[in-house]
Amino acid sequence: MLSRKLQDALNEQINREFFSEYFYLSMSAYLESVELEGFANYFNVQAQEEHFHAMKMFNFVHDKGGRVLLKALKEPRADFKSVIKLIEEALDHERYITKSINELMDIAIKENDHSVKSFLEWYVDEQVEEEATMSKLIAKLKLINGEGLGLLTLDNELLTRTFTPEA
Ligand SMILES: [Fe+2]
Ligand SMILES: [Fe+2]
Structure with a gap:
């Protein structure tokens, strides 16, 4: 069984993971609108990962005999000033999720x-990776000044990312 406090906190986190999915989909849509198909694909895959994070927790609450209660999702931002600014926002968002x-x-x-602690270890580790991948993307974008041929080459690279669900 889950305590009421843990159940409520897990439900809040499920909402944050679904919001992350929504937020990254909104980023993907913006990136499509500025013809950065590779970056759009990258955030589309990122959104699928967030859906997976949410569902993993959704199933866990049920396995523990708890009750999942879905809450409203906020409207995500739709406009971003540049691709660098967008990814900086994604990194800020991941830092908030880590917290x-x-x-x-x-x-x-x-x-x-103990079972909740053990379950959450996976998310603790995952967040290290999430922050690292966003940071690396920002560093690469800064190297190429976020424009020109460098940007197109990076965009092409990001077209290849696919979602691979856990076994
Ligand atoms: Fe997540
Ligand atoms: Fe994430």
């Missing part, structure tokens, strides 16, 4: 709920 996962972990530790 929320850490807070969720703090509750699980306080309640000494």
